[in-house]
Amino acid sequence: MTMGATDASGVTAGTGGTGVATGTGACEGSGGGGSVGGRAPGPVLSVAGLKVTFVRRDRELPVVKGVSLEIAPGEAYGLVGESGCGKTTLALALMRYLPANGRVDAGSVRIDGEDVFSLPEERLRELRGTKLAMVYQDPASALNPSMKVGEQIAEVYRFHEGLSRAAALAAARDSLERVAMPDPDATLERYPFQLSGGQQQRVVIAMALAGDPRLLVLDEPTTGLDATVEAEVLDLIEELRGKVDAAILLISHNLGLVARLCERVGVMYAGRIVEQGPARELFTDPRHPYTMGLLRCLPRFGVRKDEVSLVPIPGSVPPLGSTMPGCVYASRCRLVRPVCTRREPDLFAVPGDLAAKGRAAAEGEPPAPTAQSPHDAEPVGDAARHTRCYVPDEVPAMRVEEEHVHKVQARAARADDVLAAAGVSKAFRDGGRRLVAVDDVTIDVVAGETFGLVGESGSGKTTLANVIAGLYAADGGEVRFLGQRLPPRAAERDRDVLRAIQMVFQNPDSTLNPSWSVRRILSRSAARLAGCRGAARRERVEELARKVHFEPRYLENKPAELSGGQKQRIAIARAFAGSPTLVVCDEPASALDVSVQATILNLLADLQAEQNVSYIFISHDLAVVRYLSDRIGVMYLGWLMEIGDAEDVFRPPHCPYTEALVSAIPTLDFDHRRPRIPLRGAIPSLSDPPTGCRFHTRCHRFLGDLCRREAPPWREAGEGHRYRCHISPNELRELQLAELGPLPGR
Amino acid sequence: MEQASPPVGLPAETVVSEQALRRRYVVRKLLRSPTFLVGLAILLFWIFMALFSTYVTRYGPFAIDPYNTLTGPSAQHWFGTDDSGRDVLSRTLAGARPVLEVAPLATLLALLAGTTIGLTAGYYRGIVDEVLMRAVDVLLAIPVVIAGIVIVSGLGASLAVIILVIAILFTPPVSRTVRSAVLAEREREYVQAARLRGESGLFIMAAEILPNCLPPIIVEGSVRLGYAVFTSATLSFLGFGLQPPSPDWGLTISQQSQNIQVAWWTVIFPAVALATLVVGANLVADGLRRTLSE
Missing domain, CATH: 3.40.50.300 (P-loop containing nucleotide triphosphate hydrolases)
Structure with a gap:
């Protein structure tokens, strides 16, 4: 028993402060932080009670309102939430990169035990070069357009490790090999504009890894990139996880991406972490209404508008810097109680049996009312889940409520x-x-x-x-x-x-x-x-x-x-x-x-x-x-590659290009992950499109000369479903089904 | 429904009006910028003098005193007198009027013409753009002062001609500024939406694009104002502007420059006056640019 008396509704009677640092000390001390500390030499990153305020047009705007988190060596931690919730500000504060109008009001950030905020400028620069690396959203703007890729990467080695020019270039080559860049020798001699978006991001990641960082911060690393390029970067990060021991902080609004890459996830809302826990549990059985809200906004892959309607979260993210006495999410919460607007809930641990009940509820049984307060549970080690909600056991039931269906008029067999x-x-x-x-x-x-x-x-x-x-x-x-x-x-x-x-x-x-x-x-x-x-x-x-x-x-x-x-x-x-x-x-x-x-x-x-x-x-x-x-119609380099009913286009047999696109979709479905088909190389230039099939330069089902020489014919794959490929529908179906393995029942 | 109502627990004001906030912010920032305030004070001072200098000075700007020519600054004549015995202070203050008749009007005309050309060239692109901009390039290649001299000597030095000359010479730079603003604006989606409504080119230019290009046009105007003051003084100095006995600064400087060895005050004070007005206009332009481009 770590806390005092509580009543059934979950209102704490004796706890003092509301800030993370004090109010949830009990939870975090014995939960996440404590157990991580016991197992490993200590967290790489430890943020405690961090508060950041911006001053804009003479107004003070608290943006990060007390955030604590820890990331262990080799762990990937995902931070999700809508824009304007303070995710990027948090990342900038970690490295003391806040713009001039931002300041840290409270809290501490430790990287490998070093207190970032009290370091002298000199040591900080060293830290940024060696222990910390950041990858931003737009790779094109992170690279110097007038410098060859090799020299840019080599510069990192020369500056931080004092290598000679030749040695640094050799190291740069190795680093490109590490990020699986095709043809690293040639790439060294290229300028950034000669690379595709995915390759540029590889270079940026190679540079970030050059100093062997202890912590790698990825801020929306794939936003703005095409789905196929995104998949390429994701694969790279996933692969690097095995080779590099760095802790990763991945910031993204894309839940599917975070679900794929991260072990633990924090959900951030209005400057607070409202829920935290292992990715799989958190996404399959969310215990904060906001997490649930985010999930219900997403069309699950394979669902259609006449089957399920999306459920948006009512209201919008509060304006930057607004403060409220109670729970930050209360104004949009469907489960709101009077207490929620008066006093902010602590970051309670979600007890294991409650989670189990939640799963049962999700499968159809109504949740049994729990007399037990969330407080009474012991945090369960590293996998501990925390939620900043008074009624976490009511969250699972939200999944099934009020899903209305768009009344789609039945399409006539053949409308005009x-x-x-x-x-x-x-x-x-x-x-x-x-x-x-x-x-x-x-x-x-x-x-x-x-x-x-x-x-x-x-x-x-x-x-x-x-x-x-x-x-x-x-x-x-x-x-x-x-x-x-x-x-x-x-x-x-x-x-x-x-x-x-x-x-x-x-x-x-x-x-x-x-x-x-x-x-x-x-x-x-x-x-x-x-x-x-x-x-x-x-x-x-x-x-x-x-x-x-x-x-x-x-x-x-x-x-x-x-x-x-x-x-x-x-x-x-x-x-x-x-x-x-x-x-x-x-x-x-x-x-x-x-x-x-x-x-x-x-x-x-x-x-x-x-x-x-x-x-x-x-x-x-x-x-x-x-x-x-x-x-749906699928286009590639000016060609229509495939056209047909949505269902047909998304399942075999379909054009190999469509197949690759579909395989690149990041999904929250943990049980049915499709093997991804990597697309080789960059999209060719429109001024000099490939001969034969436009897609042959990147196709994973490339047949050889035929594809290079002849434009593929249209193939009829079913009623109104046609695609362009040299492979016939029957053959293609065999090939593609073999790759997918047993198909999930959707 | 959702989003439309302000979130519970927030004062309604926080969601009210980002636009009003911005406007208030712009005004406040301008009023807090020393650059802008000093410039504005100088401009207001000279505008006041252009209108009312005859009421505040002791002597008329044209009053000749043959017994007191080229006397140095004294209690009677703070800035001394010139070679006709006219009070330099009175003439310096009165000199604001001719320059402030020419410069703002010329600037305004240049803005009108330049905005029209810039809008048309930037919106229609293609051949229209080519023709207009090459014409503008030709105008830009002509040295301002020389062209001014040629036109004024051909048409005679009336106020209207000087205004027109300066306006024509300042049209090219204004059209370029406007055109580049229009080029950025015309690619925006609201312009495409207007085309999908079947709006005419004139409507899209005047009602859709122009209002969003105003900040750079305002800044351009304030910059041009300083140059116009300068150009009109230069023309007068060279004898191709206003004619004696006008108290115009450029004219006075040129007329009195022969006396500079014996009576420096006859030249220095109008020169300083001219300088302050140009600097004042530029300070205002600077303040506006910094605040509006945020």
Whole structure:
């Protein structure tokens, strides 16, 4: 028994402070920290009660509000949470890299026992070079563009280990070999721009590992990279785990990624760690409503919109630096009690039997009420789980509650084509070179369906979307809309066509004119697209706002005053101003946090069910595309590689490129992990596309000369399902099924 | 629904208006910047003098006193008198008027023309851009002062001509600034959304893009103002601007420069006045640029 008397609701009667350092001392001392200390020479990183405040425009904003965590040697610890929760600030504070307007108010950071905050500047620099290394989000900006890769890596060895030029270059070569860079000798002589994104990130990681760091901090190491490149970097990190003894702190908003790489996970919300524990347990049986909330926002791979609806977390992350007396999550929590808003819960240990009950509950049995307070349990060593919640045993039941399904109108066996693009090509001129971004692509979209368009960046999916919407004129082929040939440019289309084909863009920050009020934005669209005047227009604006769940009282606001999700809602409302027939959605939710993404995806699905609108939905997130789409087209280097019903495209036989894309999806499903198919090399340049099959340079099912010489034929793999490959459907099915092993029942 | 309402337990004000906060912040930061305040004070001083100098000085700027020519600074004439016995203080203060008639108007015209050219070239790109920008390049290649002299000697030195000359010569740099701002703005998605509504090019330029290019245009204007003061003084100095007996600084400096050996005060004070006005305009420009570009 480590704590005093507590009542059944979990309110502690005698504990003093609310800060992590004091209030949860009992839990952490005997739990995580203690046991780690007992087993190993001590944690590599130990953060205690860290508080960081920013000063912005004369306001004090506490961003990290007391965080404690420890990472043992060789351990990978994942930090997840929505943006604005203080993850990156925490990482910067670890290395004393805070910007000038940030300061550490309290707490300590020890790296290998050394107190980072009391080190002299000199020693700190040494520490940053030897014991600590950080990898940031954008590899291109971390490398010096005017310096050869070899020299950049060698510089690290020369500076930190005092090696001679030749010795440093040799060490650089070895380091490239360590990060499995293909052809390290040639790479030494290259400039960063000559490498692919994945290779650049390899170089950055090689540099980070050059000093044999004790702690490697990876801050969103794959965000902004294509799924296939992400998979490549992930594989590398996973592989390095076996070779390098460094502790890893991985910061990411991508739960699937963290689940794959990390043993332990901390969930951060509004500057606090709200739940912490072993990755598998935490993701399969979360005990904090926020963790559960995050999980319910994600479309589980293989789930469709007519089966399960996403459940967004209500509300949004509190504005940076806001303070509240109770639990940081209380304002959005479904399980909130009066006590939650009065006093912040400590980081309680989750007892083992409770976790077991939770699992039972998740499998269908109702949870038995526990008389036992969370406090009474003994923390269970290294695998101890902690949650900052008064009612952790009620969390598992949230999984099953209120999952409503989007009422999708049953698609007619063969509905009429809304849009038919035949043989569309579009080339751009770049200097003297001709880049064929879309090459002879034929797709059709029927009424009320979602047509998903996937592919790596540079595959031409956005160009195709823009051609259809009328932003670019195609060079070849034709686009028919409801049987009529479409004028290529929006300016030449009459109002009825403009009204019927609209677009939702990717970037919430530039999709709305920053100097217009929301009302003016919607009003203009209502006038132009629906032809509304006067009172009818005012009414239409409010109707649109209601439709996208936007509170009318914010109509006078400028976009800068709205959250990313609100901006995207307005962008959707704008597209729906004239009751469109087809809306092109170009990554409409990828710039948003998961919970906001879920509300946007739900909104799109609901609007579709209501108005029978068709979507062309572009996304790099295959789980999202699969969730929303009825049919899918896969593009690579301007070619359409595969087209068919969503289900068919995602299972064998499918084009080897699709196969690789699907295998790259990071998943939270711990039991059914697919073997990943690495794509070799970089995406070839559009100015000099490969001969024969465009994909042959990277294909894992490369047949040899045939693929190099001849463009592959279209293969019919089923009703409306076609793909391009030299391998026949039957053969391909055998090959691909053999690789997958027994298929999970989904 | 979600997001729309402020989170429970937070004062509503924290979510209210990032925009209003920013505006308040910009104003406060400007008022706290010594650079901007000093510049503003100088500008206001000269504007006041341009309007009211005849009410605050003891002598008229044109009042001749043949018995007191080229007298040094004294209690009667703080800045001394010139070769016609006119009070240098009165003439220096009154000299603000001609320059402040020319410079702001010329700047405004240059802003109008430059914004129109920059918007058109930047929005339409292609051949329109090529033609307009090559024309601008040609104008930029002509030395300002020489071109000014040629035009003024051809058309005569009236106020309108001088204003027009300076406006034309300042149009190219303004168009370049505006064009580069437009180039960045036109790629943004709200412009594409406007095209998908079938908006005309004129509407997109004027209503969608222009409002978002205002900060660089304001900064450009304040920078050009300083240069315009300078250019108008130069033209006057060379005899191609205002004509005697105008108290214009450039003109006065050139007229009195023959006396500089015996009566330095006749030249130094108008020169200092000119310098302060140029520096004042530049300080304001600096303050604006720093605050607006944040």
